[in-house]
């Protein structure tokens with residue numbers, strides 16, 4: 001039976017990670033996979049996480065199953081982190097299921113959407129994180145794209161985006177990146193969020209907000225401001241969040257799928273469907289990542305420490321953006337200032353396939369085939385080598 005199978009290509013980003021590991025070039029730089037790195041190129045466990053784990057080791061009393069929704073303490077703290085004091089929370093209209101990573105949350109959301117409307121189309125930004133497309137299609141949904149990144153002017157195609165969103169049928173889903181757009185780094189400003197929210201309310205599509213980088217852009221609250229604005233204007237909303245980046249818990253696979261409904265009674269029904277979806281995929285989520293987040297957010301001391309560590313990551317990324325612009329603008333005759341106006345770990349360099357290949361082959365610099373770079377992979381030690389290499393392939 002298995003002999004009929006045909007081999008499939010690996011995820012290009014994860015493939016790049018493997019190729020980088022095998023490269024013996026001593027100057028090699030990994031700007032591929034979206035993982036935060038410190039000045040030494042490491043992705044260390046956060047101190048707040050270590051402390052929470054030590055606490056858990058001492059205080060965990062059982063390995064019995066947690067429920068379908070996972071750790072309820074985690075779920076309510078994540079709702080607050082996403083929505084603040086939003087009236088949807090005060091009105092008890094939000095339900096959350098802990099999920100295995102933001103990816104798990106997205107897959108749960110996809111199956112939830114199928115239960116609501118199996119004929120729904122999910123509209124995603126051009127371009128978007130490649131997994132968005134494969135994940136929704138795997139759940140049997142149709143995926144279409146709406147204009148987003150302006151490759152030519154390194155900004156947003158906002159007018160074109162608005163025109164397309166106005167045509168989206170009621171009952172469809174529009175996926176929005178809350179902050180730190182993957183792969184372009186281009187985010188909507190609050191005025192633009194407001195316009196999108198008005199269209200959503202007017203047209204009647206359901207927004208799905210993917211928030212995988214809360215705290216990596218401008219700050220925890222600022223990065224959720226667009227999402228909260230949307231929740232002000234629409235009655236129904238799906239949120240898929242991830243603790244992979246902001247808590248550095250990548251391999252623990254911890255995220256959440258939150259559903260905001262029109263009323264508390266509908267929220268209960270939506271919750272029963274959400275939990276049924278969870279049961280049909282993995283029954284119950286793993287406990288460890290949620291327990292760490294719950295412990296950190298339940299302690300003033302650990303929360304303060306985590307805020308410090310998150311700010312350090314964010315400040316480093318934003319500092320690197322300036323450093324990269326200065327270096328590239330000095331070494332090349334192109335203007336890379338746009339990198340300073342983008343957020344999170346990613347930006348497109350805007351170079352072509354051949355130049356990307358040369359960076360990898362001749363210089364051991366690994367960037368994604370779309371020319372997406374992970375800014376966090378740059379350091380004071382390699383910025384010179386990087387900018388000179390980019391200048392060389394641009395000649």
Ligand code: PLP
Pocket residue numbers: 034100101102103104129177182210212242243244250254255
């Ligand atoms: N959504 C976006 C836009 C991402 O870039 C990622 C990846 O890191 C995720 C969701 C999911 O992340 P994870 O499954 O590692 O929590």
Ligand code: TYF
Pocket residue numbers: 011013014032033034035129131182
């Ligand atoms: O875009 C990225 O690099 C991150 C990490 O299959 C990632 O979102 C990449 C590919 C993948 C899972 C996570």
